[in-house]
Amino acid sequence: MTPTPPAPRGTGPDGAPARADLAAPLGGASLAASASGAALALLPLDSPLRAPLALYFLFAAPAQALHSALRRLQPLPRAVASLSGAVLINLLIAEIMASSNTRSIPGEIMAVAVISFLLFLAGTGVNHSINDRSGAVKIPKT
Numbered sequence: 016m017t018p019t020p021p022a023p024r025g026t027g028p029d030g031a032p033a034r035a036d037l038a039a040p041l042g043g044a045s046l047a048a049s050a051s052g053a054a055l056a057l058l059p060l061d062s063p064l065r066a067p068l069a070l071y072f073l074f075a076a077p078a079q080a081l082h083s084a085l086r087r088l089q090p091l092p093r094a095v096a097s098l099s100g101a102v103l104i105n106l107l108i109a110e111i112m113a114s115s116n117t118r119s120i121p122g123e124i125m126a127v128a129v130i131s132f133l134l135f136l137a138g139t140g141v142n143h144s145i146n147d148r149s150g151a152v153k154i155p156k157t
Contacts, residue, residue, distance in 0.1 A: 045075055045079070046079075048068060048071055048072075048075070049068070049071055049072040049075040049076050049079075050072075051064075051068055052064075052065075052067075052068030052069045052070070052071050052072035053069070053072045053076075053124055053128060055068055055069060056068075056069035056072070056120060056121065056124045057121050057124055057125075069120075069124065072124065072127070073105055073123070073124070073127055074098075074101050074102070074105065075101075076101075076127055076128065076131040077097075077100065077101035077104040077105070077127060077130065077131045077134065078097045078098050078100070078101035079097075079131070079135075080130075080131040080132070080134035080135040080138065081096065081097035081100040081101065081134055082094070082097040083134075083135055083138040083139070084134050084135070084137050084138030085097060085138075086138065104127065104130055104131075105127065108123055108126045108127060108130070109123065112126070
């Protein structure tokens, strides 16, 4: 039996890029951290992880939802747009709740969760696929 040659550096055992192997576990860990942050913020529990995980939820949930909704963009502009959109969503929610004198931590968490869920649903449209970047954007004639 001849030994199999080692995979090139930076690739997994099947020859795929190593970062493709890390995408699913990192996404799952991020989802678990943000979900536990939302749960800790909504439940009246005293935990030292409550504030950091709630803050992570406030930025990660809208960023992940926008990232899935903007799948036609290239990776770098997609990441920049999703992170800046997450900051914008948080600032708008804070401004609206502060101006209406209804500011509360559970209210802001729920508002971010609802908006992130709606953005995620918008990204999972019927005519979209995983490789939807190939088609050109069609501008309707007026």
